[in-house]
Amino acid sequence: MKVLITGSSGLIGRWVADRLKMEGCQVIGLDKAPPPAMSCLDESIQVDILNQAALLAALKNSAPDALIHLAARIDLNETRKLNGYAANIEGVRNVIESVRQTPTIRRFISTSSQLVCRVGYVPQSETDYCPNTLYGQSKVLTEQITREMDGGGKEWCLVRPTTVWGPYMGVHYQGLLKLIQNGRYFHCGHSPLYKSYSFAGNIAYQYWKLLAAPATAIHGKTFYLADYEPLSLRAYTNALAKELGAPLIPTVPLPFARFLAVVGDVFNAVGWRSFPFNNFRLNNILTEYQFDLSPTRAVCGELPYGFEDGIGATAKWYLESIKNQSK
Numbered sequence: 001m002k003v004l005i006t007g008s009s010g011l012i013g014r015w016v017a018d019r020l021k022m023e024g025c026q027v028i029g030l031d032k033a034p035p036p037a038m039s040c041l042d043e044s045i046q047v048d049i050l051n052q053a054a055l056l057a058a059l060k061n062s063a064p065d066a067l068i069h070l071a072a073r074i075d076l077n078e079t080r081k082l083n084g085y086a087a088n089i090e091g092v093r094n095v096i097e098s099v100r101q102t103p104t105i106r107r108f109i110s111t112s113s114q115l116v117c118r119v120g121y122v123p124q125s126e127t128d129y130c131p132n133t134l135y136g137q138s139k140v141l142t143e144q145i146t147r148e149m150d151g152g153g154k155e156w157c158l159v160r161p162t163t164v165w166g167p168y169m170g171v172h173y174q175g176l177l178k179l180i181q182n183g184r185y186f187h188c189g190h191s192p193l194y195k196s197y198s199f200a201g202n203i204a205y206q207y208w209k210l211l212a213a214p215a216t217a218i219h220g221k222t223f224y225l226a227d228y229e230p231l232s233l234r235a236y237t238n239a240l241a242k243e244l245g246a247p248l249i250p251t252v253p254l255p256f257a258r259f260l261a262v263v264g265d266v267f268n269a270v271g272w273r274s275f276p277f278n279n280f281r282l283n284n285i286l287t288e289y290q291f292d293l294s295p296t297r298a299v300c301g302e303l304p305y306g307f308e309d310g311i312g313a314t315a316k317w318y319l320e321s322i323k324n325q326s327k
Contacts (some may be wrong), residue, residue, distance in 0.1 A: 001023045001024075001026070001029070001065050001066060001211075002025070002026040002027075002028065002062075002063070002064045002065045002066075002104075002272065003025050003026070003027055003064055003065065003066045003067070003068060003211065004028040004029075004030055004062055004066070004067045004068070004071055005017055005020075005027065005028070005029055005030065005067075005068045005070060006030045006031070006049060006067070006068070006069045006071035006095060007030075007031055007069070007070030007071030007072060007111075008029030008030060008031050008041065008044070008170075009029070009033045009034070009035060009036055010031075010070060010074075010170075011084050011164060011166070011168045011169055011170060011200060011295050012069075012111075012161065012164060012200065012203060012204065012207075013029065013070045014036060014039075014072055014139075014168050015029070015166070015168070015201060015203070015204035015216070016068060016070070016204045016207045016208070017029060017039070017040055017041055017201040018040055018200075018204065019204040019205055019208045020208060020211075021040045023208055023212075025108070027039040027040065027041050027042050027043075028041065028042060028043045028044075028045065028062050028064060029043070029044045029045065030044075030045045030046075030047055030055075030058060030071070031044075031045075031046065031047075031050075031071065032046065032047065032048040032097075033046070034046060034120070037166075039322075041192075043062065045058045045062065045135050046100070048114050049071050049087060049091040049094055049095055050086060050087060050090060050094065051094075052094045052097070052098070055094050055095065055140050056094075056097075056098040056101060056102075057099050059098045059099070059101075059102040059105070060101070060102055060243075063102070063104040064102075064105060065104060065105065065106060065107070066105060066106065066107040066109075066211055067095070067099055067105055067107075067109070068109045068207055068211065069092070069095050069108065069109065069111055069112075070111050071091065071137075071293070072085075072087055072088050072091070072096075072111065072142075072300075073085050073086075073087045073088060073135070073138075074113075074135070075135070075172075076133050076134075076135050077246075078134045078135065079134065080134075081134075081311040082134050082137055082138060084134065085134060085135060085138035086104045088099050088135075088138035088139060088141065088142050089138055089141045089142070089145070090187065092141075092142050092145045092146065093109070093145055093149070093162040095098055095110075095271060096110075096145065096146065096149045096151065096152045097149070097152070098212065099151070099152035099153075099154060100149070100152035100153055100154075101209050104152055105152070105154055105266075106153060106155055107155040107156070107157060107211060107215075107318065108151045108154045108155070108156040108264055109156070109157055109158075109207065109211065110143075110146040110151065110156065110157070110158050111141065111142075111158075111159055111161065111234045112139045112143050112158050112159065112160045112222075113136070113139040113142075113160055113161065114160050114161065114163075114224065114289075114291070115130050115131060115135060115136040115139060115158060116130075116131055116136055116139050116140045116143060116160065116173070117129060117130045117131065117132060117136070117264065117283055118130050118131060118132035118133075118136070119283070119287045120287040120288070120289055120291055126158075126221075126222040127143075134324045143158055143222070146158055147220075151180035153218075155215045155218070155219050156218075156219065156220065157210060157218040157219065157220065157221050157223060158221070158222040158223070158230070159210065159222070159223050159224075159225050160195060160222065160223070160224045160225065161198055161203055161224075161225045162194070162195075162196045162198050162224065162226040162280060162289075162291065163197045163198065163236055164198045164199075164200055164203055165197060165199060165200065166199050166200030166201060166310055166313060166314050166315065166317075167313055167314055167317035167318075168200065168317070168323070169200075169314075174318065174321075175276065177239075177240065177244065177314075177318045179276070180237060180240055180241050180244060180249065181241075181244045181245075181246045181318075182246075183246060185237060185241075185249055186250050186251065186252045186257075187214075187234055187237070187250070187251040187252065187287055188248060188252060188257040188282060188286060189251070189252075189253065189254035189257065189286070190251060191232070191234070191266065192232035192235065192287075192292060193232060193233035193234060193285065193286065193288055194230040194231070194232055194235050194288050195230055195231060195233055195288060195289055195290070196224070196226040196227070196230045196289060196290050197226060197227060197230070197231050197236070198225055198226045199227055199305050199307075199309075199310035201304065201305045201313070202227055202303040202304065202305050202310075203225050203226070205300065205303055205304055205305075206210050206223075206296060206300045206303075207225075209300035210223065210299060210300065211300060213299050213300075216301050217298075218299060221295070223295055223296045223299070224291040224292070224293055224296060225274070225296060226291060226296075227303060227307075228293050228296075228297055228303065228326070229307075230290045230293055231307060233285065234322065237249055237290070238313075239307075239308075239311045240311060240315060243311055243312060243314075243315030243320070244319065250311075257282060258279075258282065260277055261277060261278055261279040261281070261282040262279065262290075263275075264277040264278035264279070264281075265278045265279050267302060305324070
């Protein structure tokens with residue numbers, strides 16, 4: 001099978017490419033950024049999905065059998081204009097129209113996000129939305145466009161990854177590892193805080209299984225992608241600290257954590273936007289969320305990586321990255 005991945009230079013894209021190669025696929029990467037070093041891609045195409053003509057030409061020339069759409073703006077930094085997330089709106093229209101016009105493509109996987117609903121909100125249906133960020137709103141539009149355009153008339157499904165962690169994590173999540181390594185991270189209260197997180201190797205496997213599943217099992221459906229067993233944020237960060245050789249993580253009483261969050265809000269308001277702790281982040285830390293992953297499990301089966309596997313791989317990658325940066 002020949003598979004094209006948009007957003008192939010990102011965290012999920014790199015893991016999906018590796019998994020597809022392991023499964024014997026021919027893998028084409030399409031991204032506006034150049035491919036990372038040591039890429040496993042058979043072919044790399046540098047195109048912005050906002051360029052409709054170039055995108056369509058790339059798809060027709062490469063003639064893939066399937067397309068996994070990952071390209072998106074994924075930060076939460078935009079607070080004023082929804083069109084700041086054009087890649088998640090017009091970019092999706094361009095991708096689906098290009099899929100429609102590429103006769104070789106038979107299957108299309110469109111990537112959304114858990115943040116189509118605010119953290120902690122439990123949707124009652126696939127179209128019960130409750131975003132509280134412009135990014136979340138843009139991903140609602142990703143889903144609505146995918147459904148309205150019927151996935152380009154091909155076999156299609158929508159997926160909602162949760163928080164993804166593991167090697168190749170972006171700067172934001174590397175920041176968490178740096179705080180832990182430097183002894184600057186702290187637990188907010190004593191609750192274990194259970195969340196449906198996704199180890200990158202497992203989510204890549206889920207993409208592969210959705211790609212390979214019978215059409216009747218996936219067509220027109222929406223799947224959350226995460227590890228089936230939620231992890232405890234407290235256990236997760238403690239395990240990372242141990243693997244990184246970092247100090248034991250202290251626990252801050254919840255009232256004091258709330259006070260620090262207010263201080264962070266003030267710092268952010270006066271221009272110190274990089275201050276790493278505020279009420280928005282505290283709320284995300286304290287809010288537990290677990291999704292119904294039974295539909296995903298029914299299609300994808302058991303996952304290849306356990307919690308300890310993910311922790312070990314992540315710590316090793318991060319420490320090697322730090323060593324390489326210092327050379």
